[in-house]
Structure formats: structure tokens, C-alpha cells
Amino acid sequence: MKKNIRLLVIVGLIVLLATGLTYFDSFLYHDPVVKVENVVITSKQTSTDEYKNTDTEYTQKVRAKLLNTDKKGQTVSFRNTYYNSQLTDTKYRVGQQVILTKSGKGYAAKNLKRDTPLVFTFGLVIFLLYCMKFDRRKLFISVLINVVIYFGYLQIIIGTHNSILLPLTVVTALLISATALLVILGPTYSALMAYSSTVISTTAAILLSVFVLSMTGYSGMHLELDDFELQPYLGVFLSQVLFGVLGVILDETMDISSSLIEMKKEVADVSAKTLFKSGINIGRELIGPLINILLFIVIAENLNVVLLYLSNGNSVSYTLNMTLSLGIAQLLISAIGIVLTVPITSFISSKVITRR
């Protein structure tokens, strides 16, 4: 117990130290970084636009102390305008650190310095993990390997100018799901079973969906409205679908196959048919919650742009059509994958388990 507390104190101190360091790391920045000392609002204008949105535009005069560059310690001031709603602009407060750019002789605000809260939140997760008796090593290994793979993936798509996006995504998906399974289940038969089920189910779902969608010429889908209008539209869309659905399908295949292995241990002479039926029964209960997970992630992802459309006087149906059509298509393809996984995993597992 004492040892645990000592470890906890050490982890806590490292987290606080790392957070503290980012507070003093402005010497690493090329751009000037300042700490806001005084803010005065110089003008305030409330207006109502044609859609009856009332918003207030503020101009603030910010006085701040330079934390880096050769003028360190000097006080500078700049102007900043923002709307009360702060969609793209920011209200600066005393005590915040702000990254500036030079504009002419003076300075202008470029961005808020956000690395301190970022490192703090990351540290909070690590600290909580150490507070509890989780098997941290497995988690850290799998997350680390997968982040490295993702980093490599990013480097290659950047290097190839997005020209082989989809094949690369497929390879990456194969790698990250293999890593996840190997770390969680180890190099076992059940990992191999879950892996093959995941690959077959995901492939089947995507091929089937692409077939159905291409029959209607992708009508009703605004593929060109993907994130940042990145091309190739279909490739980007399918890559997002693939990454998004992979986690839940892995979850599902692992659950079904490990339950069936347990069953075989308890009842040695169980037939493939019985196993298949139990697999379907187990999987049936998983479908709803797993679709829910993706539903809320997809909605949350698009919330900002949905509300921007709605507040600009667009109707609900037009807004949903323009902002959520891709999200809904992604969700439907994922849902098809989640449903297909149940019989496919049950079939593969029941065959493999009874044969061994």
C-alpha cells in the first residue's frame, strides 16, 4: 500500500512538473509569446442580423508582457475584436498566454497558447490510471504502437499527396486492429478468430454499402462537403468510415468469440449449430449499444457546423441534408457492419472452435 502511494505521488509530481514546464516553454517558440496583463474594452456594438440573431462585437485593447524573443520583459499592446459568440475569434483574459505575429510595426494576436491545458488533461488521464488497479502496460503499449502507426500513415499520405489514400487506410486499419487484438488477447487462436471475423465483416459491409450507394449514383450524399473539402471525396469518406467503425467491430468480435470459447470449455461436446445460435443471441444484445456509440460521436463531430447553418436562417431539413448527410451515411455503413459482424463472427467461431 505504501509503495502504491509513493508511486502515485511520483506520477502526480511528474504530471504537475510537465504541466508547469509548458507554462514556461515560450523560449521554444519562434513567434512572440505574451502574458496578458490588462484588458480594456474600447468599443462595444450590439447588432441584430437578418436572421434575428443578436450578437455583440467587442474590441479589446490588450496590454501584455513579452515572454520570449530578444525584447523579453517589454510590454506590448494590441487590439483584438471578437463576437460574444466566439465562433472563430477569441476573447482574451488577464493571465492567459497568447501567441502573436508581427504586423507592421505592432503586433496582432495569432492564437491562444493551449499547450498547458492539453498537457494537464493528458496528465490527468495518466494519473487516474495510476490511481486504479488497471493493467496499464497493455493499454500504454497498444495506444503507443497505434499512434506510431497513425503517424507513419500521415507521413505517407502527405508524401504521396493523398493519391493512394484508400489502399493506405486499408493497410493501416489491418495493422492497428492486429496490434489492438495482439495486445489485448495475446497471440492466441481467439485473437486470430476475432481478426479474421473483423476483416471479413468490415470488408463485406463496405463493399455492400458501396454497391448499394453506387446503384443510385450516391444521390442525396454530399461527398464534396467532407472535412475541409479534401479530395478524393469518396476515398476520404470511406477512410473515415473504416477508422470509425473498426473499434466497435473489434469490440464485438472479441466479445462474441471469447464467449463462445468459454461455452466450449464448459460444455465439451457442444455442436457447431448450438454455438452459432448462442453467438447470434450474444451479438443481438451488442448491436444497439454499439450503434449508439457511433451515433453520438458522429453527431457531436458536426455540432458546430449544424448550429452555424441553423442560425443562418436555414431550415432544419436543409441543414441536416447539407451537414449531416455524410455523417448519416457513415453511420448507416457502420451499422450494417455491426449487424453483419454478428452472423459472420458466430459462423467463423463456431466452425473453428468445434474443429479444434
Place this chain on the structure above:
Amino acid sequence: MLYLFATFVVLLLMVTGTRGLTLLFGLGINVISVIALLVLIADGFNILVTTGIIAIVILVVAIYMNVENGNTANTAFQTSLLIMAFILLITIPLEYWAGAQGMGPENQDELESFSLAAGISFPQLAIAIIVINSLGVISETSVAITSGLNEIVSNKPTLTPTEIFNDGFSVGNKILNTQTNTLLFNFFSATFPLFFLIHSLGYKFTDILNDKLVVAEILTTLICTVGVILTVPITSFLVYHKANKVKLKKTDN
């Protein structure tokens, strides 16, 4: 797209039979709740209050319609409520600190034809986004851990609190791993277009680390992970508490 929906419904009914209708009904209610949330926020209702109320409705539907065992559903629902409250509690100061609301300079092209004076508080919306993002993950995790723990407790009813917590962590280990994967892979899905764009804009490393959209995505993933982590001790506590109550009642009789 209609064909895609039809394909989904047909497959769902083929695999799950009549259970599929209940599933569709639950999904339908959730979709309607979300649309109601959007419309209410756009009409100027307080974002945090509206999100809180709709989130509770969603949790009720997500948990009680998917779990048949009443005892498990109750514990899972209580856990989810506590986790949601905790997520709100840490997200509010973190978002205030990080100021990662709304949209970034990367969205400029999309924003050209819009009036940016939307009259909606995007800092509050940023908090709502994280809460909504976590709903599915939280409800699934709490249901999985509660049903796993309840099964263990019902098999050997004389468990000490330490034993229940230990069992909670052994059930929780695998769930923590799979949920982290789901969150991480969804982070990949959401950010690869962003990172691609950031590269073509020539950002430096320090620019990326402080970028509004990048920070928002990372915060969402991390805060949802905090929710998943906390589900285990809270569920263990509630299950222990309930098992004790049942025992006391038995000795009273």
C-alpha cells in the same frame, strides 16, 4: 441513401428478428432527441441546461431499452448519470482554460458565406459537444461493467468491498482497452483530413500543439477516456452498496 437505410433495416431484422424493432425504436428516439436538442439550441435555449436534459433522456433510452435485467439497468443508469455530471464538472474549467471552441482558421473556406455573429455561445457548445460525444461510450461501458460485476456478485454473495473492486478492475481492463481503441480510432478518423490540411498550410510543431481544432479533438478523446476510467470504481461502489443493502434486508427478516 434510402436504399442504404433499407439494407440496414432488412439485415437487422434478419439477424435479430423482432428484437430489431425495439432497437430501431430506440435509435429513432435518440435521433429525434438529438434533432430536438439542435433546434432548441438554435432557438436560444441555454445550451448546458438543454444538453443536460436531453442527455438524461438519451441515457434512459440507451440503457433501459437495451438492458433487460432491471437491477443491472438501474446501476448502469446511476453510474452514467454520475459520470456525466463529472464530465461536465471537469470539461467546464478545461474548456474555459483551453478556449478550444467553435471553428478554426482551417475552416475559413466553409465559412465564407455565413454570418459569424450567430448569437450562440460557442464556448458553451464546445462543452455540449464533449458531453454528447461521451454518451454512447459511457452508457455502453457502464452496462458492460455492471452486468459483468453483477454476475460475479450473484455467484458468491459474501464479497468484501476490496474483492468487489478487484473484480471490477479485472472486468474493466478489457473494456477499458476496447473503449480506448474505439475512441482512438475515431480520433484517427476525425483528424487525418485535418492533419493533411495543416501540413499543406505549413504549420510548425508549436502551431499544431496550440491549434484550436487539434486541441479540441484531443481534449474530447481524453475527457471521454476519463469517463471510461471512472466507470469502474463508481460501478464497483454502487454494486457493493446494493449487495450490502440486500444482505441487511435479509438479516432483518
